[in-house]
Amino acid sequence: MKNLHSTMIQLMLCKVYSMCMTKVVQRFLYPVLLLLPNFVNASSTEECVILLHGMVRTSASMGRMEHALEEAGYNVANVNYPSRDLNIQELAPIAIEQGLSGCPENNDIHFVTHSLGGILLRYYLAHHTIPQLGRVVMLAPPNKGSQVVDRLKDMPLFKAVNGPAGLQLGTGGNSIPAALGPVDFETGVIAGTKTVNPILSRFLPNPDDGKVSVDNTKVDGMSDFITVPHSHPFIMRAPVVIKQTITFIQTGRFRQSP
Numbered sequence: 001m002k003n004l005h006s007t008m009i010q011l012m013l014c015k016v017y018s019m020c021m022t023k024v025v026q027r028f029l030y031p032v033l034l035l036l037p038n039f040v041n042a043s044s045t046e047e048c049v050i051l052l053h054g055m056v057r058t059s060a061s062m063g064r065m066e067h068a069l070e071e072a073g074y075n076v077a078n079v080n081y082p083s084r085d086l087n088i089q090e091l092a093p094i095a096i097e098q099g100l101s102g103c104p105e106n107n108d109i110h111f112v113t114h115s116l117g118g119i120l121l122r123y124y125l126a127h128h129t130i131p132q133l134g135r136v137v138m139l140a141p142p143n144k145g146s147q148v149v150d151r152l153k154d155m156p157l158f159k160a161v162n163g164p165a166g167l168q169l170g171t172g173g174n175s176i177p178a179a180l181g182p183v184d185f186e187t188g189v190i191a192g193t194k195t196v197n198p199i200l201s202r203f204l205p206n207p208d209d210g211k212v213s214v215d216n217t218k219v220d221g222m223s224d225f226i227t228v229p230h231s232h233p234f235i236m237r238a239p240v241v242i243k244q245t246i247t248f249i250q251t252g253r254f255r256q257s258p
Contacts, residue, residue, distance in 0.1 A: 046107040047134065048075040049249065050099035052117025054140075055083050055166055061236060065112060068242045074110075074249075077102030083116060084163035088176045091165055092124040100130070108134035110249050114236045115140050115211070116165060122180050122219075135186040135252060137245045140232050142212045143189070143219035145171035145178055151203045171216075182221035188248040189225045190241055191217040196231045209235065226254045 049069050051062040059066075059080040066078045079102075081095040095117070103109050109132045113121055118141030125133075149170035152158040159167065168176040192209030195201040205213045211232035218225060230238045244254050 045073045046075070046104050047110065048077060048103035048107060049110045049112055050096070050103065051076065051078040052081075052095055052099070052111065052113040052120060053079070053083070054113075054115030054117055055162055055169075057083065057114070062112070062114065064237050065242055065245065068246065069112075069249075072246050075104060081120075083165060084161070087164040088116075088119060088123055088168050092120040093128075095120050096124045096128075096130075106132065108132055110134040111136045112236075112245055112249075113138050113141065115142065115232065116169065117141075118143065119169065119177050119180075122183065123176060125183075125185065126180055133185055135188070135249050136183075137188045137190065137248050138217070138219075139190050139241065139245075140192050140209055140212055140235050141189060141217055141219070142169050143177055144216035145169055145175040146212045146216060147171060147203050147205070148200050148211060183219055184221060186252055187219065187222045188245075188252075188254055189217055189219065189222050190235070190244060190254075191225070191227045192230045192232055192235045193227050194229045194231045196233065223252060224248065224254050226256070 051059070051066060053059055053061050059078045062078050066076050069076045077099045079095050079099045081091060081098065083091065086094070099111075100109065109130060111121055113136070118138035121136065122143075146169055149166065150172060153167050153170060168174060171178060191212075191214045193207040193214060195208060195210035197210035200210050201208050205215060207214045207227070209230070209232040214227055226244065228235065228238060228241055228244075230241065235241055247253070247255050
């Protein structure tokens with residue numbers, strides 16, 4: 001009888017302990033557990049993303065994109081290259097090979113480019129191969145050139161600010177983009193439809209981002225294409241653009257309803 005009484009007391013204590021622990025878990029541990037999927041999504045990968053900034057910019061302009069990609073688990077090589085000093089033929093190997101040297105070997109290598117950076121990559125891949133090449137996201141690329149260059153290329157100030165590569169981004173006979181063929185790698189293009197420079201937009205077919213018309217960002221062979229209400233200088237910093245970029249790198253498609 002004494003043993004039975006002791007057993008019943010133990011069972012009651014266990015039940016009370018179990019109930020208490022359940023409340024503790026519900027009140028304190030569940031909120032913590034809800035955060036765990038974010039850590040799972042940010043698990044590290046050996047894949048690398050090379051960032052190429054645009055004309056008259058530096059790697060700092062791609063800082064938000066760099067941080068977001070690192071949070072998503074990618075190795076990131078944010079390249080800084082002298083966009084104003086050399087022509088496209090000279091800049092392309094400098095920028096791309098610097099990026100490749102910052103990536104782990106034998107793993108997929110993706111690219112995210114802004115403006116001129118996309119043309120540098122296209123030029124490089126027209127003359128070289130990257131065996132580990134993964135996916136490419138181009139932000140506001142002048143894939144068919146820009147009419148702004150056509151109108152302003154003979155102005156001394158334009159030449160001084162943009163350098164030799166800037167003069168090669170028109171739509172005429174000296175256009176490097178116009179001389180490049182279709183892309184034969186997975187490419188997603190994001191074009192802007194908002195301008196902060198109405199003067200330059202007067203030289204462009206609408207819609208445009210203040211530097212490049214939406215139509216001229218497109219390239220034959222691209223895998224996907226979307227537009228966003230952002231301007232050329234700041235498109236790479238927009239949260240929706242960063243999210244769409246990561247989505248394309250992961251899946252090969254943009255989310256069509258951002």
